[in-house]
Amino acid sequence: MMKKTEQAIKDYGLDFTLRDSSSAGMSATLANKIKNKEWVIVTWIYRCDETAVPE
DSSP states (O other): OHHHHHHHHHHTTOOOOOOOOOHHHHHHHHHHHHHTTOOOOOOOOOOGGGTOOOO
16 A cells, blocks of 8 residues: 555655554554644554454
8 A cells, every 4th residue: 555655646746745654653643633633644454463362
């Protein structure tokens, strides 16, 4: 997803900063931006193996 996003930013000449982060980092950034009423775009892919509970 990162490579395609980087290419889209270039193709469309967007003035965006792309950051790779953990889910926790993304959630913290999102909460902070909402609190400060700042623009932010996040992408997230759900992966069930991150939340799997061993039996």
